[in-house]
Amino acid sequence: MIASFIEKIQHAAAHQQPLAIRGSGSKDFYGGASHGTTLDVSRHAGIIDYAPSELVITARAGTPLKDIEQTLNAQNQMLAFEPPHFGENATLGGCIASGLSGPRRPYSGAVRDFVLGVNMLDGRGQQLKFGGQVMKNVAGYDVSRLMTGSLGTLGVLLDVSLKVLPLPAASLNLRFELDEKNAIEHMNKLAGQSLPLAASCWHGGLLTVRLEGTARALQTSHDKIGGEIVSDGIEFWQRLREQQAIFFQSSLPLWRLSIPSTTAPLNTISVRAEPVEAQESTHISTSSMRTDFLTKRDSSIANSQLIEWGGALRWLHSDAPASEIRSLAAAANGQATLFRGGDKNVGVFHPLPPVLLALQKRIKHTFDPHGIFNPQRMFTEF
Incomplete structure (x- = not known):
């Protein structure tokens, strides 16, 4: 099968024909529109190696995430970054290529933090291996992590080695009635304490x-911070991770804003008078700010939002x-x-500063x- 991939890549490179790398298609909505002939890697599947005692699993890119998670669960282990599936047959390749992490991300780490090594094909059809199956890699920059979140623009993933973690002994879900401002403050306050x-x-x-940990640690934490116990915690976080909660049913475009955790409610932020352009720095001086940006229509910006990751x-x-x-x-x-919906011609991802774009x-x-892999899937410039 790898030989077939190589042949198709070399043919596409020789004829300057774009290839749209695709697994199950669960992340088709994410990023720019796909262009070119589909290179289906979904059949390149299967777990290659799993060493529970070493906390490492290696699987082919087309392996369904559900198969990996079932295998890990049988050994009381998990993918700690809690990847969203967004589809019944979501694959490991799509998980790595999208670089998306779930609710546990700020407390356990992102996808790239758990990638130990990759085996891939580049745009010449050459097979490359980076990293390995060990926790420590001191050979220099970990090139394997470049593939994480690259949306297939750098190469065709063949297999990936991941660090896994033990399942928590127990979990406790708590709920507090708070407005947006106080909720943000409370999340940051909790993050500053010794809590699981x-x-x-x-x-x-x-x-x-x-909260996750031993039963004793959870009880101690509950006594310390209070809150109402939530009985449907497992279902709640799964609906959130898979964007099946009612909030995500809106027909309006869905935006994903990554900002400092201490940022005040969005409708209190003053912004630039002119449209944003790629900056050398994301710092905006007060001289370029105005406070009358939020018109009556714009004030609704903060009224249809959901906050995660503390x-x-x-x-x-x-x-x-x-x-x-x-x-x-x-x-x-x-x-x-721009995560879902809307006009992708405006650019899905935030504009890069010139230095980073170069x-x-x-x-x-x-x-x-030859620029054949998923052209314009990430940025319109390439």
């Missing part, structure tokens, strides 16, 4: 937090122009991604000199 935090979410006046991730439904949403994110020293182009050219 594993997830947090605020929406509609309710803050829900998840305040660092703000999901926002809005049909406001992309320039306004991105100005809002930039004013908070953050970035805005670096991205060089990396792209190194791995994919």
Whole structure:
């Protein structure tokens, strides 16, 4: 099968024909539109090696995430970054290529933190291996992590080695009635304490937090911070992770704002008067700010949102122009991604500063000199 992939890549490179790398298609909605002939890698599946005692699993890119999670669960282990599936047959390759992590991310780490090594094909059809199956890699920059979140623009993933972690002994879900401002403050306060935090979410006046650890640690934490016990915690976090909660049913475009966790409620932020452009720095000086940006229509920006990751991730439904949403994110020293819906012609991801864009182009050219892999899936420039 790998030989077939190599043949198709070399043919595409020779004829300057783009390839759309695809597994199950569960992440087709994410990023720019796909272009070119589909290179289906879904049949390149199966767990290659699993060493529970070493906390390492290696699987082919087409392996369904559910198969990996079932295998780990049988050994009381898990993918600690809690990857969203967004589809029944979501694959490991799509998980790595999208770089998306679930509710546990700020407390356990992101996808890239658990990638130990990859085996891939570059734009010349050459097979490359980076990293390995060990926890410690001191050979230099971990190139394998470049593949995480690259949306298939750098190469075709063949197999991936991941660090896994033991399942928590127990979990406890607590809920607090708080408005947005107080919820943000409370999430940051909790993060500053010695608590076994594993997830947090605020929406509609309710803050829900998840604690994981020993039964004794959970009881001690509950006594310390209070809160109402939530009985449907497992279902709650799964619906949130898979965007099946009622909040995500809106027909408006869904934006993903990554900002500092201490950022105040969005409708209190002053923003740039002009549309945001790629900056050398995300810092916005007060001389370029105005306080009358939020018109009557714009004030709704903060009224349809859900907050995760201790305040660092703000999901926002809005049909406001992309320039306004991105100005809002930039004013908070953050970035805005058009996650679902809307006009992708405005650019799905936050504009890169010229220096970073040039670096991205060089990396792209190194791995994919003919520009055949998923063109414009990440940025319109390549």
